[in-house]
Amino acid sequence: MSRKRKADSGEVLKIGNKTISLEGYLTKKPKTTTPSTSTSDNNTPAPTSKNDSSITTNSKEFKPSRPLTGDPSLFPTRRTLPLYLYQDRIRSILSKKDVLVLVGETGSGKSTQVPQFLYQERWCQRRRVKVKTKVVDKDGNEIMEEGGKPKTREETVNVGGVIAITQPRRVAATTLAGRVAKECGTPLDTSGNGGRGYKGRGPKGKDVKGPKGGKDGEEWDEEKDVVEEMGKNGGDDEEVIEANGNEKKDKKEQEKGLVGYSVRFDHRVPPGTKIKYVTEGMLLQELLRDPHLRQYSAIIVDEIHERSVDVDLLSGFLKQIVTGDKAGRGGIPLKVVVMSATAQVERIKKFFSSDDSLKNGTSGEEVEYLQIEGRQFPVEVIHEPKPVPDIQEALIKTVFKIHTQEPLSDKHGKKDILCFLTGQEEIEAAQRLIEEFAETLDPKVPKVKVFPLFGQLSMEAQHEAFQPIKHPFTRKIVLATNIAETSVTVPGVRYVVDCGKAKVKQYRPRLGMESLLAKPISKSSAIQRTGRAGREGPGKCFRLYTAETFSTLQKTDLPEILRTDVLGAILTMKARGIDDVLAFPLMDRPEIEAVENALVHLHVLGALDDEGRITEMGRKMVMFPVTAPYARVLLAAADQKYDCLLEAIDIISCITAGDDIFMQVRSEEDKESVDVYRKELQRREGDLITYLNTMQRFVSTPSSDRATFCKQRRINVRNMRQALNIRKQLRSLSVKTKMLEDAPPPDSEVTYQPVSPETAERILKAFLRGFAMKTAVLAPDSSYVTAHGKHVVAIHPSSSMHGVKREAIMFLEHVYTQKNYAKKVSAIQAGWIAEALAC
DNA sequence: GAGCACTGC
Numbered sequence: 001m002s003r004k005r006k007a008d009s010g011e012v013l014k015i016g017n018k019t020i021s022l023e024g025y026l027t028k029k030p031k032t033t034t035p036s037t038s039t040s041d042n043n044t045p046a047p048t049s050k051n052d053s054s055i056t057t058n059s060k061e062f063k064p065s066r067p068l069t070g071d072p073s074l075f076p077t078r079r080t081l082p083l084y085l086y087q088d089r090i091r092s093i094l095s096k097k098d099v100l101v102l103v104g105e106t107g108s109g110k111s112t113q114v115p116q117f118l119y120q121e122r123w124c125q126r127r128r129v130k131v132k133t134k135v136v137d138k139d140g141n142e143i144m145e146e147g148g149k150p151k152t153r154e155e156t157v158n159v160g161g162v163i164a165i166t167q168p169r170r171v172a173a174t175t176l177a178g179r180v181a182k183e184c185g186t187p188l189d190t191s192g193n194g195g196r197g198y199k200g201r202g203p204k205g206k207d208v209k210g211p212k213g214g215k216d217g218e219e220w221d222e223e224k225d226v227v228e229e230m231g232k233n234g235g236d237d238e239e240v241i242e243a244n245g246n247e248k249k250d251k252k253e254q255e256k257g258l259v260g261y262s263v264r265f266d267h268r269v270p271p272g273t274k275i276k277y278v279t280e281g282m283l284l285q286e287l288l289r290d291p292h293l294r295q296y297s298a299i300i301v302d303e304i305h306e307r308s309v310d311v312d313l314l315s316g317f318l319k320q321i322v323t324g325d326k327a328g329r330g331g332i333p334l335k336v337v338v339m340s341a342t343a344q345v346e347r348i349k350k351f352f353s354s355d356d357s358l359k360n361g362t363s364g365e366e367v368e369y370l371q372i373e374g375r376q377f378p379v380e381v382i383h384e385p386k387p388v389p390d391i392q393e394a395l396i397k398t399v400f401k402i403h404t405q406e407p408l409s410d411k412h413g414k415k416d417i418l419c420f421l422t423g424q425e426e427i428e429a430a431q432r433l434i435e436e437f438a439e440t441l442d443p444k445v446p447k448v449k450v451f452p453l454f455g456q457l458s459m460e461a462q463h464e465a466f467q468p469i470k471h472p473f474t475r476k477i478v479l480a481t482n483i484a485e486t487s488v489t490v491p492g493v494r495y496v497v498d499c500g501k502a503k504v505k506q507y508r509p510r511l512g513m514e515s516l517l518a519k520p521i522s523k524s525s526a527i528q529r530t531g532r533a534g535r536e537g538p539g540k541c542f543r544l545y546t547a548e549t550f551s552t553l554q555k556t557d558l559p560e561i562l563r564t565d566v567l568g569a570i571l572t573m574k575a576r577g578i579d580d581v582l583a584f585p586l587m588d589r590p591e592i593e594a595v596e597n598a599l600v601h602l603h604v605l606g607a608l609d610d611e612g613r614i615t616e617m618g619r620k621m622v623m624f625p626v627t628a629p630y631a632r633v634l635l636a637a638a639d640q641k642y643d644c645l646l647e648a649i650d651i652i653s654c655i656t657a658g659d660d661i662f663m664q665v666r667s668e669e670d671k672e673s674v675d676v677y678r679k680e681l682q683r684r685e686g687d688l689i690t691y692l693n694t695m696q697r698f699v700s701t702p703s704s705d706r707a708t709f710c711k712q713r714r715i716n717v718r719n720m721r722q723a724l725n726i727r728k729q730l731r732s733l734s735v736k737t738k739m740l741e742d743a744p745p746p747d748s749e750v751t752y753q754p755v756s757p758e759t760a761e762r763i764l765k766a767f768l769r770g771f772a773m774k775t776a777v778l779a780p781d782s783s784y785v786t787a788h789g790k791h792v793v794a795i796h797p798s799s800s801m802h803g804v805k806r807e808a809i810m811f812l813e814h815v816y817t818q819k820n821y822a823k824k825v826s827a828i829q830a831g832w833i834a835e836a837l838a839c
Numbered sequence: 840g841a842g843c844a845c846t847g848c
Contacts, residue, residue, distance in 0.1 A: 169845065264847055281847035289848080310846070424842060456842060482843050503843035516843070560845090568847095625847035656847095664842070733848080797840035818841075 064088055070116070070184040078183065081109030082372050087117045089370065094118065094298075098322050099336045099352045099367040103343045105374020106531065110339050111172075111302050112180050115163045118335075119258070119274040124297040126161030129330025130154055159332045160297035162273060166280045166314065168306050169487070170263040177261035177268070177277040184275075186257040188268055264625065265725045280310035281625075287317055287576055288622065292328035298335035304348070305340040305524070306486065307559035307587075309569050315351065316585045317576065323354035342524045344556065345369050351587050377412075377534040379496075383547040391499050392426070394544045395419060396433050399477060400441075402495050402542070408446055408475055412537025414468065415494040416476040418484060420529050422501050422518040427452045427479045434477060446473045453480035453490070456659060459718065465490060485528055489535070496533040498526060500545040504558075505815075507565045509594040512773060512788060513814035514565075522557045526550060559588050566590045567598045567628050571607055574614040575622040605632045605770065623737055624730065626656055629770035629812075634730070636769035638739035644763045646744055647755065649730045650695040651688050651763070655812065655824060657723035660798065661694070663714045670714070677712045682800045685760045686809070686826030688767060690800050693754060695723070700752035764826050768810060768836035775833045776822065777808045784809060784822065787833055793822045801825040808833065 064087050068075050078084060083104065093100050104110040118124055135143045135151040142150045167173040181188040257270035261277040269276060278286075286293070293299065299318060304311055321334050338348055349367045350358070357365055388394035402417055409415050421427050431450045438448045451465035468491070469476045478490050482502045502521050507514045521529075526543065533539030543550065561569060569590075570581055578584050581595060602608045605628055607618030621631035630652050637648035654661050662678070665671045681697065683689040694713075698720065701709045710717050734740040755763070768775075776784035776793050782805055783792045793814065795802045799822070801809065808830040811822035 262848090267848085279846070285848055306845085308845075422843070454842090455844065485844085487844065505843070518843085623848085658845090659842080729848085736848095796842090798842070802840070821841085 074183050083109040083113045086372055090117055093368045094335055097366055097368045098333050101345055101348050101369045102337055102339045104372035105341055107375030108372045111176050114300060115165055115275040119163055126158050127332060128156055129159050130156050131328060131330045157294060159294045159329050162276055162296050163298045164276050164278050164283060164296050165300040165302055166278055166283050168280055168303050168308050170279055173261050173263050173277040173279050177259055181259035184258045280314055284310055284314055294329055300337040302339045304338050305342045309560045312561045312586055313569060313572055319352055319585045376531055377538045379530050379534040379539045379541050381530055381541045383543045384545055387546055388544055391544060392430060395430055396437055398497050398542045403475055404445055414492040416492040417495040418478045418490055418493040418532055419497040421479055421499055422503050423481060424454050430479050446475055448475050448477050450477045453478050453484060455483055493532055494537055494539040496529055496541040498529045498543050506563045509597045515816040520553055522554045524556045561590055562588055566594050567601055570598045571602055571622055571628050620737055624733055626652055632770035633767050637766040642762045642766040644766055645734060647692055647763050648766055649727055651691045653723040653727035654691040654695055657719045657726055661715050661719045663716045665714050674714045686801045687799055687824050688826045689760045696752055699747040764828055765832060768832055771810055771812055772836040774814060775810045777830050778805055791820055793820045795825050796821040796823045799825045
């Protein structure tokens with residue numbers, strides 16, 4: 001559940017530990033400038049003169065054909081957004097064409113303004129149309145008529161009326177929705193903070209008279225934050241509220257509103273919603289119910305350049321809808337606006353063009369392109385003259401060169417330094433070196449204060465890096481991982497130091513494992529890092545590599561679909577009716593070997609039959625928001641043979657709640673006391689049963705003691721809260737899919753009892769149904785050798801099984817970093833492996 | 840003895 005707080009510094013919004021930049025509307029900015037020449041090497045084609053013809057560059061003279069609507073107090077700032085000038089052009093393009101590619105740099109206002117320009121367009125109104133629907137049986141299989149044609153029936157449905165805007169991250173979707181709702185004059189009530197929300201139905205549930213008409217009539221969703229506000233502001237004694245607590249139901253009438261959002265665990269779609277911000281995954285999920293996206297007149301795909309697996313899949317489905325037969329939508333086209341911060345225009349244009357137009361050489365005719373200038377200050381880029389032998393040394397030199405030669409502030413504000421490094425280890429080493437060196441400085445030189453910033457840091461520690469520094473005569477130096485490249489914005493930064501590398505996870509299909517190694521970044525990533533220096537005023541970017549090295553960098557990062565196991569992507573396609581996954585349109589195709597491996601793996605898991613069609617089990621698996629192997633575990637656990645569904649849910653909730661719920665202990669003295677508490681939770685069966693024990697102990701702890709429980713064991717409160725949300729969702733889905741007969745009793749009625757060794761054995765065997773491939777047996781030389789591939793694998797130090805020798809192990813993760821590591825490890829018997837593979 | 844970043848009715 002996102003928590004919203006307005007930041008005290010001007011141009012950012014803080015949500016929990018995240019800072020979202022909203023520059024451009026919160027304050028008036030100086031005249032639009034483009035980045036300096038060195039940063040414009042991103043292969044961005046210049047906008048064509050045709051595109052610019054209707055645009056006056058002076059906003060004072062520009063009178064759009066339609067006045068702004070919504071809250072008038074926000075008009076002045078909206079008028080200063082670069083995008084304001086383009087509204088007629090955007091409307092005119094979309095009245096003629098179905099696809100628009102919009103390239104706009106940070107701060108152009110595209111994410112907030114484009115939907116507002118469009119929702120009143122004629123094509124955006126809801127229409128009643130007749131469609132032919134294929135008749136399916138209860139398993140979703142088509143029913144055939146004699147003659148082999150699918151049986152159809154005609155029905156009248158509503159099509160269109162809503163615009164969806166997809167976002168890669170939940171925080172972005174909810175904050176943008178809040179902002180746009182305010183601009184529209186129908187603010188979203190977010191005060192309840194997850195306490196209540198509109199069920200994600202929106203106009204569709206209300207107006208569509210489908211076969212499921214009034215069945216899902218519940219309007220309110222009890223998505224009570226289970227550990228509400230636990231650990232907020234770093235406080236220790238906050239009230240912790242019991243799950244399923246009997247707080248009074250909010251009877252407040254639903255307010256109508258133009259804007260809503262729908263993200264996992266949090267839906268606010270007021271009646272009358274025309275603009276809906278959703279996560280990419282959420283829209284993919286909607287596609288499962290409604291393959292034609294009938295609710296929508298337009299889909300705006302934002303931040304497509306981030307190229308998540310979800311956005312790639314979504315693009316494929318959208319291409320099919322846009323270029324395919326529109327009978328499912330009663331002939332009404334779906335408009336698609338693809339928005340990107342970096343231009344890969346030709347590829348995207350080509351991708352969304354129909355195959356016919358590609359064949360007869362009119363490629364891109366149906367797709368229009370528009371580029372909006374950004375709001376960046378110029379950033380001077382300084383490369384190293386020759387390659388640096390030692391990155392830490394080069395970093396220190398550069399940081400202190402900046403610190404001693406550049407002013408502490410100017411008329412735009414503070415001039416702080418942001419360094420991009422690869423990981424925690426490097427950051428901590430650099431912090432020590434900088435602090436040591438700072439000691440030796442002349443007292444006349446300003447002081448420095450160093451802040452590390454990486455994902456594993458506690459919320460409070462991350463928060464510190466965003467605060468303006470209190471001491472006068474001191475410069476802030478933030479040492480960050482890639483987290484500062486896209487996820488958060490550090491205010492006050494005017495100098496960027498870029499080491500040119502980042503750690504990337506990459507899946508190796510042949511080995512069935514992934515690696516996490518530091519690799520050179522891409523040009524577009526380097527440009528993104530550079531841009532971080534020019535958000536508040538002119539800046540400088542020091543690259544710790546040569547211009548020659550920069551020129552050798554890959555143009556863009558490898559999209560996620562080429563870096564991860566495509567198991568989930570393939571199952572997603574299969575469940576949405578894609579029979580030939582190799583023919584599915586994708587901007588980048590995974591290697592055939594990766595696809596084949598995934599198909600085999602899905603077959604082993606029982607999600608696909610011998611013909612490669614999705615099975616009933618596969619259909620059940622996609623209902624659960626977990627990866628296919630975990631979904632398989634849940635199905636096994638629901639089986640009488642294993643009968644441990646609630647236990648499996650507890651474990652999977654802990655594991656899939658982001659990073660480990662057990663935080664690393666940093667100081668030595670804390671370690672001792674934390675270890676004592678943690679040892680109590682640990683079980684000799686290994687990590688999985690330890691997670692189960694932890695969850696069971698946690699939920700049986702009285703609400704008021706839960707914060708202490710977490711603190712003593714250094715349990716990450718954010719992740720624990722997420723785990724409880726997931727647990728609740730998986731439980732409710734289990735009831736819905738009839739895997740559980742009744743809703744489980746509330747935690748307050750369950751007393752803690754450690755699981756018996758017999759139950760633990762059943763649980764581990766259920767997990768083996770999803771992870772039989774991820775097992776290893778102890779070799780005579782006392783190393784563990786994997787059953788699949790015969791690789792030597794070491795137990796990761798974060799595991800409770802580290803240093804323990806047992807006859808065989810099962811592990812849920814397999815990562816190569818310094819070594820070949822097994823994580824989330826459990827002790828099993830060697831005989832169980834064959835048993836699991838046999839059935 | 841070690842941990843880039845996101846995310847899913």
